[in-house]
Amino acid sequence: MSSEQSLKAFRRDGRIVIVGASLAGLRAAEALRDEGFTGALTLIGDEACEPYDRPPLSKQVLTGWVPADGTALPRRREIGAEWLLGVAASGLDLAGKRVRLADGREIPYDRLLITTGVRARSWPDEAEAALDGVFVVRTRDDSGRLRERLDAGPGRVLVIGAGFAGSEIASVCRERGIPVTVAEVAEAPLVGALGSMIGSIAADLQRAHGVDLRCGVRVTRLEGDGRVRRAHFSDGDAIDAEVVVVALGGVRNTEWLRDSGLAADRWGVACDSGCRAFDINGLVTDDVFVAGDVARCPHPVYEYRFLSLEHWANAVEQAQVAAHNMVSPPTDRWPHLSMPTFWSMQFGVNIKSVGVPVMADEIAVTQGSVEERRFVAAYGYRGRVIAAVSFDNAKWLDHYRQLIETAAPFPPSCPTPDRPADMKPVPADFPDPVVITHGATVLVTGHEPSERRVAFVRPGPLKPQEKRS
Amino acid sequence: MSSEQSLKAFRRDGRIVIVGASLAGLRAAEALRDEGFTGALTLIGDEACEPYDRPPLSKQVLTGWVPADGTALPRRREIGAEWLLGVAASGLDLAGKRVRLADGREIPYDRLLITTGVRARSWPDEAEAALDGVFVVRTRDDSGRLRERLDAGPGRVLVIGAGFAGSEIASVCRERGIPVTVAEVAEAPLVGALGSMIGSIAADLQRAHGVDLRCGVRVTRLEGDGRVRRAHFSDGDAIDAEVVVVALGGVRNTEWLRDSGLAADRWGVACDSGCRAFDINGLVTDDVFVAGDVARCPHPVYEYRFLSLEHWANAVEQAQVAAHNMVSPPTDRWPHLSMPTFWSMQFGVNIKSVGVPVMADEIAVTQGSVEERRFVAAYGYRGRVIAAVSFDNAKWLDHYRQLIETAAPFPPSCPTPDRPADMKPVPADFPDPVVITHGATVLVTGHEPSERRVAFVRPGPLKPQEKRS
């Protein structure tokens, strides 16, 4: 059989398995059928329910507007798939082309798509994490339970971590009139994602809305008697809290791939821009693809660095590219080149970003007014625009996306008459990314080129709050 | 034909073209025959002579021991190749699978290997560069002509740039009793490759051997009347010099690939660890391979960063891996994982390094004595050993290679009784890599995933001495 004929046969009768039945997995399945794939399609998901939308879980669900079980994703089309839900994948046999499930079953595939995403990082002290009233927010069950507690009108909520999720949850609490304390180990909210300048604006915003914001402190202990009652801080202070929300970011679901031979670690599964996974040695594989939050993909605009993005739009678009490439000949592969875009609603402000702010060395407000909390700031990296963030000024982001994609000089000129008084660039000032490069990762074995291979070093556990907010 | 049969036919009757007929190209050709490839093999090289060894050009050839035309590389075996020498490749048609030559010929291939390496960066002022007595040292002709001038006993030689090549040439001058001035824009010799601490040791070494070393200065002008006579410095000083050697590092030979659609830029051609080239969109190609100085390859030990290495041993080993993968099935691909190793002989000292020093944040002397110029220093990156350098203590480097490959904690303990008095780590302190991230590189076009593609931005010319020494 020629490769053309074998692709044709695969498109007709092949077996595609998708591990991870959330946004990226569902959209990839739909795209595979759009592309004309008529073979067997299996979706594996560790949650028992069908794919649902996560962004409302820290917003509309907690305010009480949308029920927790009411965020199932609309379908773009029939996909005629076999659904294996409520069972996690536990291993991958690359040579034998089989996915192992936690219940012992083995699912064979011809081509595999990995979309296992991230889960919430849990509170590191297990006993404290088990106290009634301590939450994370990642699944719809998490969100539903937290919402019930907020409905009951707690005396105070403590949110640990002032990244986007933590800030949004604090915002909902204030919207509902619930007293809330936010504890953040960094100097300000959002600082890990957007840098010091935006962080200090976000801090003002929180305080203006009545948040008891405490930065530069760690939560050292959660105290309780079955139910959580009190939290202690590294500065010696303590507060009473009936509800504690742990918002310490995400952990990529790659443990099941640990011994598979793929380049899968705590930063995700590395792939080329065509979504083909790298094996642990850095070789691109032919039949294993990755998409969504769990993928690390090189971006030409960012010096071919491997980017891990936990963005809704990235998941959708990467799923589409992966699906296309899974059923197309090598001469018709698409690259995943979408410009990262992120949004967050908090304290009545629409925060939106485009590009990769964390790579920046400088930032400058380029439009609007920081005091009015309606502005755009551009991020520069060695003299070029590489990202932008807007506060209630999102309609200009497409302009900045074009500046990024055309490598425009930084600082850019203001495209409107509302030029800010001071456009001078200042250092971007991102905190040291402790977790991102934490600990050993791989070791090399063998001497001759024919035998030299890489193995993973199993890293130690993370220390409490040793993370980017 | 099945893919197995088509590989078999390719191995028997296929056409492999290698562009670049130096160390990597020759060794790859030999390895292809070792692997059993019996098809047509073509080597294309812009120099008229057969492959020769370059390291002696800045050492044994300049001392007068080895003639410039006496460094042809020994052959490991017959390769039965067609040699197209003295003609440069000028373009690549990826879709049509043809290499275009400067003389208008087109050479078809089934699989292509790119080993075009680097050339010397020339003096930016063309009129000054054309003065008689101004040299670069990259080819055997360069070296032969410079050696003749040194034989004539010039009153003074000026070496511009105190990287490894410049330092070695200065060393030869002193060995031959010729007065020599070295001008370096950075604070010390070798600082771009080995950091501040080693740089200051190298500076002492040069001065102890009578070099007139001037750091932190640029050469602003070369003055002459057909022959070079005088050089002016940015600090206002000037010297008489009959010979000027421009040692400003290498430029990767990728211009011929500019419009080819490969990810080829001034930093080289990006590839996966199996030496398969990336296209400009970040997709790994199937029939184009890269090896040697021109390749940028992700290394698992260094967070899968793309490394460009101008190392003799890297070229040899990468050529072997590329050759194997060119004629092997996808299930038998080798990853290129060799640990970078570099050596330099200068001022009677054997300097050798393993790993990637430039990634380090700290350095500590771990063995021996800096004063006696016989020591080993280890480089750390976020608490792990990632590189080491030895001065006259090379036998220990294999020990450090193992520390790197097993991600050992930094600073490592001293393996011998000659423990230095002070092992305290200090900042590694590399200068800002100006050139490495200079200017715009790519821009993105198209909107839908199916049409989005990357194009190169043509960067402006480099300013004088805007480079790493």
Next chain:
Amino acid sequence: MRVVVDLARCQGYAQCAFLAPDAFRMQGEEALAFHSSPDDAQRDQVLRAAAACPVQAILVETAEPS
């Protein structure tokens, strides 16, 4: 019925909030909040809102999937 909005694409034109105010709400100056499972009684309003979105950021599914 099921609704999702691509908020990366949404530009805050607020057409949907005028046409189907029970399913789409503006929060603050320009942020959109949407109901993921509006009541079937709002079907026509929601479909009209989706059709009117200038950047086609609203995806609606009216029938339950099989």
Next chain:
Amino acid sequence: MRVVVDLARCQGYAQCAFLAPDAFRMQGEEALAFHSSPDDAQRDQVLRAAAACPVQAILVETAEPS
């Protein structure tokens, strides 16, 4: 004849410099310098030196290639 030494592999054992001093020289404490094209009269010495290298870092070609 043609010679090349893999100096990344060379450990400075100096066996070659004892056995074929016209083709291999130590420079300073441990650095090796080699002649890339020693005279054919040294053929036996050079081959002996290559064979004696403890890390097999020396590659010799005695015949001109076709």
